[in-house]
Amino acid sequence: MSNPYSSVTVFDANEDHSSKTVPADTLAFQDFSGHPEADPAARPNPSHPSSGRANVYDPDAELQQRLAGSQGWFSIDAYSPYFDVETKTVVERCWRTMYPKDDYVEVVLAGQPDLYGPFWLPTTLIFILFFASSLSGALTSYLHSQSYDYDFSKLSLAVGLVYVYALALPSCMWAAMRYWAGVEGRTIPEIINLYGYGLTVFVPVSLLSIPPFPFLRFVMALLAFGLSVGFLVRNLYPVLAAAPAKTGRILLIGVVGFHAVFTLILYFSYLSIGGNFEDVVIAPSPAEDVGTVPSPP
Structure with a gap:
């Protein structure tokens, strides 16, 4: 139309x-x-x-x-x-620090470092250290029939010590590797991952140090130091050995030295707290003295 x-x-x-x-x-x-x-x-x-x-x-x-x-x-x-990052990835990266047979950066991280694990793991270690040392001290005080007061200054010490070692020290190490040794194959997140995930072994060791057995505590601390420093040396030595500046290998001495100081502070401030069972003297209860007849002179 x-x-x-x-x-x-x-x-x-x-x-x-x-x-x-x-x-x-x-x-x-x-x-x-x-x-x-x-x-x-x-x-x-x-x-x-x-x-x-x-x-x-x-x-x-x-x-x-x-x-x-x-x-x-x-x-x-x-x-x-x-x-x-997924939880299973963080757990796997924690577990792989226990047996460092492969290059952690190239094989485990595979060019995808994260910052969740290196922050979550030191935070967990801080609270585990304070909890384990407090529980061990309270247990020993109870066996000695004494009162126990929680020392929250140890929590502040753990926060400063662990975060400086896990976050600040890796940044300084990267700067020394980059500008002094001439290493260009590593980034700051990768070095932070090495130090952060390398603290995994200290979490179970802190829990195993709760029972007041000094020899067990010493062995656990020595084992934690050996595994963690071996993990760091295993992943840093090949890079520093191939650095343009041959004096870069001196940084390994610093790595081992700082890690030894860190372990000693943890041992004497947290892992060795609480005495031992051999010092416990069990006094007879007042009920046991009732009805006893004194011996004749």
Whole structure:
């Protein structure tokens, strides 16, 4: 059917009551079936956020790369990819420090270091040290029939000691390796992973030091030192041995020395607290003295 009108006047509902005359041809129905935007499958569906990804739970790799690379180290968003790690990965990285047969950085980390484990593990160690030493001291005081007062200054000491060793010292070690020894194959997160995950063995050793057996405590501390320092030397020696500056091997002496001082402080401040069973003297209870007949002179 033909259109009998040549133009249509459209009135605006605003206060000025303006009108506009448009050709009638523009009001005819048009066919958009051939336009690519008319296909519903070609348009993104806002109700399905997984469109464009294999899984809705998969992280946006492009966003993570942009945050890690372009924001810089002084941006909080730059560190978010380092905390995007699964629990099973953290547990495996902790366990692999117990038998360092492979290169930890190349094989275990595989170019994907994280900062969740190196922060979570020292934090756990801090509370385990305070809990184990307090429980051991309370147990020994109870066996000696004495009262026990919790020393919360040891908690502050553990916070400063462990965080400085696990976070600040690796940064200084990386700077020495990079600018003094000329090592370019390691990054700060990788060195922090070595020191952070390397403290794994001290967690069970702290718990095993609760019973007041001095010899057992000494053996456990010696075992923890041997495993942890062996892990550090196993992963740092090949890099320092291949460094342009041959004097970079001297850094291994610093690694062993600082680790020995760290272990000694832990041992004398936490692991050896509580005395031993041999010092316990069990006094007879007052009920045992009732009804006893004194021997004749």
